[in-house]
Amino acid sequence: MKAAILSVGTELLFGQITNTNTVYLSQQMNIMGFDVMYHYTVGDNPGRVEDMINLAFEDCDLILTTGGLGPTQDDLTKEVACKVMDDRLVMMEDVLEEIVKYFKTLGREMTENNKKQAVMPSRATVFHNDAGTAPGFALEKNGKYIICMPGPPREMTRMFQKSVLPFLQAMSEDVIYYRVARMFGIGESMLETKLLDLIDHQTDPTLATYAKEGECSLRVASKRHTAQEAKEAVDEVMKTVNERLGEYIYSFDDEELVQVVCKKLMDKGLTISSAESCTGGLFAKSVTDIPGISKCFDRGIVTYSNRAKMEGLGVKEETLEKYGAVSEKTALEMAEGLKRLSGSDICISVTGIAGPGGGTEEKPVGLVYIGFIYGDVELCKKVQMRNVNRKWNRHYALLSMLDVINKNI
Amino acid sequence: MKAAILSVGTELLFGQITNTNTVYLSQQMNIMGFDVMYHYTVGDNPGRVEDMINLAFEDCDLILTTGGLGPTQDDLTKEVACKVMDDRLVMMEDVLEEIVKYFKTLGREMTENNKKQAVMPSRATVFHNDAGTAPGFALEKNGKYIICMPGPPREMTRMFQKSVLPFLQAMSEDVIYYRVARMFGIGESMLETKLLDLIDHQTDPTLATYAKEGECSLRVASKRHTAQEAKEAVDEVMKTVNERLGEYIYSFDDEELVQVVCKKLMDKGLTISSAESCTGGLFAKSVTDIPGISKCFDRGIVTYSNRAKMEGLGVKEETLEKYGAVSEKTALEMAEGLKRLSGSDICISVTGIAGPGGGTEEKPVGLVYIGFIYGDVELCKKVQMRNVNRKWNRHYALLSMLDVINKNI
Numbered sequence: 001m002k003a004a005i006l007s008v009g010t011e012l013l014f015g016q017i018t019n020t021n022t023v024y025l026s027q028q029m030n031i032m033g034f035d036v037m038y039h040y041t042v043g044d045n046p047g048r049v050e051d052m053i054n055l056a057f058e059d060c061d062l063i064l065t066t067g068g069l070g071p072t073q074d075d076l077t078k079e080v081a082c083k084v085m086d087d088r089l090v091m092m093e094d095v096l097e098e099i100v101k102y103f104k105t106l107g108r109e110m111t112e113n114n115k116k117q118a119v120m121p122s123r124a125t126v127f128h129n130d131a132g133t134a135p136g137f138a139l140e141k142n143g144k145y146i147i148c149m150p151g152p153p154r155e156m157t158r159m160f161q162k163s164v165l166p167f168l169q170a171m172s173e174d175v176i177y178y179r180v181a182r183m184f185g186i187g188e189s190m191l192e193t194k195l196l197d198l199i200d201h202q203t204d205p206t207l208a209t210y211a212k213e214g215e216c217s218l219r220v221a222s223k224r225h226t227a228q229e230a231k232e233a234v235d236e237v238m239k240t241v242n243e244r245l246g247e248y249i250y251s252f253d254d255e256e257l258v259q260v261v262c263k264k265l266m267d268k269g270l271t272i273s274s275a276e277s278c279t280g281g282l283f284a285k286s287v288t289d290i291p292g293i294s295k296c297f298d299r300g301i302v303t304y305s306n307r308a309k310m311e312g313l314g315v316k317e318e319t320l321e322k323y324g325a326v327s328e329k330t331a332l333e334m335a336e337g338l339k340r341l342s343g344s345d346i347c348i349s350v351t352g353i354a355g356p357g358g359g360t361e362e363k364p365v366g367l368v369y370i371g372f373i374y375g376d377v378e379l380c381k382k383v384q385m386r387n388v389n390r391k392w393n394r395h396y397a398l399l400s401m402l403d404v405i406n407k408n409i
Numbered sequence: 410m411k412a413a414i415l416s417v418g419t420e421l422l423f424g425q426i427t428n429t430n431t432v433y434l435s436q437q438m439n440i441m442g443f444d445v446m447y448h449y450t451v452g453d454n455p456g457r458v459e460d461m462i463n464l465a466f467e468d469c470d471l472i473l474t475t476g477g478l479g480p481t482q483d484d485l486t487k488e489v490a491c492k493v494m495d496d497r498l499v500m501m502e503d504v505l506e507e508i509v510k511y512f513k514t515l516g517r518e519m520t521e522n523n524k525k526q527a528v529m530p531s532r533a534t535v536f537h538n539d540a541g542t543a544p545g546f547a548l549e550k551n552g553k554y555i556i557c558m559p560g561p562p563r564e565m566t567r568m569f570q571k572s573v574l575p576f577l578q579a580m581s582e583d584v585i586y587y588r589v590a591r592m593f594g595i596g597e598s599m600l601e602t603k604l605l606d607l608i609d610h611q612t613d614p615t616l617a618t619y620a621k622e623g624e625c626s627l628r629v630a631s632k633r634h635t636a637q638e639a640k641e642a643v644d645e646v647m648k649t650v651n652e653r654l655g656e657y658i659y660s661f662d663d664e665e666l667v668q669v670v671c672k673k674l675m676d677k678g679l680t681i682s683s684a685e686s687c688t689g690g691l692f693a694k695s696v697t698d699i700p701g702i703s704k705c706f707d708r709g710i711v712t713y714s715n716r717a718k719m720e721g722l723g724v725k726e727e728t729l730e731k732y733g734a735v736s737e738k739t740a741l742e743m744a745e746g747l748k749r750l751s752g753s754d755i756c757i758s759v760t761g762i763a764g765p766g767g768g769t770e771e772k773p774v775g776l777v778y779i780g781f782i783y784g785d786v787e788l789c790k791k792v793q794m795r796n797v798n799r800k801w802n803r804h805y806a807l808l809s810m811l812d813v814i815n816k817n818i
Binding site for chain 1: 421423424426427429431433436437439445446449450452464619682683691693694696697698700708709713714717721751764766800803
């Protein structure tokens with residue numbers, strides 16, 4: 001089925017916000033097998049919203065709209081959709097009750113204009129909003145569908161997952177199931193090469209590869225008559241994928257590497273400390289992004305200067321002079337010093353050249369050494385990454401550290 | 410003049426990439442006084458690209474397109490634009506020479522299909538691409554303009570700044586000048602209230618406020634016959650803004666607070682170290698994002714556990730017991746311990762509750778203490794922020810730390 005996505009909101013035309021709703025909906029719709037043909041954005045202007053809906057229906061059978069469902073005067077998507085679909089607006093008492101309840105829970109007073117949000121097209125399938133007040137809805141006429149959702153991404157994505165997705169799935173006789181494998185240490189072109197036979201002859205399940213900041217992911221999706229069939233089809237392909245690429249895969253559930261590592265640490269009840277040079281605290285920051293990690297993360301030391309490496313971690317002056325700050329020996333002494341200080345189960349260190357300056361022929365920008373101590377294991381991993389820019393290099397160093405931990409605990 | 414932005418690329422419809430080009434162009438066009446009426450996105454399909462151009466011209470006099478200018482078979486924007494504007498394609502030898510030169514510089518072989526990129530509509534004003542091979546162009550017919558640019562954001566933004574912007578400015582008799590003041594410590598509604606008289610009666614210069622993750626900014630723009638006149642008009646308004654809001658403003662040139670602080674540190678040749686608890690390394694990470702800061706940043710210590718605070722920074726056990734880890738006394742002892750260890754000119758510490766857990770009635774999530782030592786100054790700043798979520802709270806704590814440094818050095 002051909003679909004269009006219509007975003008309503010003058011703030012989008014001013015460039016005040018990035019349209020992430022459209023990205024999210026496009027991904028979700030494509031996974032479900034819809035052909036997304038157009039994205040449109042218009043301001044809060046009923047005439048232009050109506051024109052766009054009519055235009056989209058010339059070519060598509062389904063329109064998803066976001067925005068323009070709020071309580072204020074310029075929120076007019078509902079009125080326009082109702083008009084185009086030849087319906088009339090009625091007050092829905094059960095919807096009103098929910099909105100009243102929502103305001104009570106927040107302890108806020110409900111203003112008169114909020115009642116407007118309980119007025120709905122009479123034939124609408126109403127979608128509850130559990131992150132805000134404006135409900136969404138679906139409306140059908142002669143086999144054409146319009147689905148209207150609120151604009152704030154948090155409200156829209158929750159409503160999509162909870163209500164719109166099942167509604168769309170019910171429109172089809174088939175069920176979609178998919179999994180996303182995430183990988184580190186392999187490039188997208190190599191990934192494609194390794195799976196070329198599967199990608200070239202794909203019908204169902206479909207395989208799609210994505211590259212993202214030093215990582216790759218692979219989505220395997222199947223559309224079958226039953227959830228069980230779809231799951232089995234995906235699992236079978238994933239089994240082959242795992243046989244060929246298992247060493248690179250860190251998640252089959254589309255998780256971030258830092259989430260995978262932190263979950264492991266929490267599950268195993270391990271403590272960890274970090275000593276960073278080139279990443280400048282990025283490792284500590286990323287790990288402490290995860291709620292609950294305070295049980296595991298003891299301390300992080302960012303020794304940017306050589307003096308700090310000696311004073312703060314006990315790296316030997318001779319080591320820095322003989323091998324340099326960016327060396328296997330320094331990385332190991334950083335980890336060893338950290339172990340003495342913290343006694344954490346896992347001690348990880350990193351030293352390298354993030355750029356743009358500081359590189360030499362012998363030690364180019366992008367060279368990184370990672371020291372790691374856990375139980376009897378003490379190792380140093382050397383990584384020479386492609387020098388993209390400071391930000392990317394630091395990010396890749398972080399992923400490399402997480403990868404070392406993930407593979408060794 | 411009414412304008413539309415048309416993005417061409419099937420990858421956008423798949424949701425594989427976020428359309429940042431449209432945000433950028435919308436901002437730029439609005440600053441220049443164009444009314445952006447529509448955003449459209451279509452796949453690499455000549456028929457649909459043509460339909461969209463014709464549709465946009467019904468209402469608009471200017472269309473900006475991005476994407477579909479590359480060397481491959483599915484890049485067809487140029488051909489379609491040429492057809493709609495009743496022109497014919499010709500090989501432009503000077504453009505070809507530039508492409509040949511580009512490949513030579515990179516040391517890469519030029520394939521035959523790259524020659525296609527030197528074929529241009531005969532009446533086109535060609536825009537050089539100095540970050541890639543596909544040139545852009547502008548084409549006019551009966552007072553309607555189409556401007557085609559490449560899709561990769563880096564190529565597009567450079568071309569826009571260097572060639573398209575002057576082209577658009579030349580279409581107008583007027584010149585645009587603007588400045589962006591950035592502020593911390595004031596909300597958008599308070600900002601508006603303080604400038605209400607200026608905002609309500611604005612004609613030229615225009616004032617626009619934006620809120621972004623705990624910060625606010627104000628853009629003042631003027632469109633006059635000469636650059637000098639526009640600059641003077643903006644400067645005069647900014648003078649008033651500074652009189653009313655100077656205490657909150659950290660940049661008049663749209664810089665990030667971390668950039669402003671790091672520049673100050675580098676200019677003054679000051680050394681700095683940090684001791685972090687709740688921000689978990691975010692401060693160290695953000696400061697070391699800035700190239701060249703290694704001259705100033707000595708070390709960062711992330712003491713997440715109480716033990717680490719005692720062992721790593723010499724915070725007293727009695728202090729932690731009596732006042733708790735999140736207290737003025739602990740923040741100051743962290744900064745003092747750091748000063749003893751590092752001897753850095755500036756020592757800054759932070760301890761607080763980032764959430765989602767860990768808050769109490771007395772010490773709710775979002776409470777943060779910042780310790781600061783510089784020369785004779787030793788102070789502690791208490792910040793009770795609105796609890797949004799862990800990520801936002803940590804970000805706001807970072808901004809508060811940077812603000813303390815900025816105001817005290």
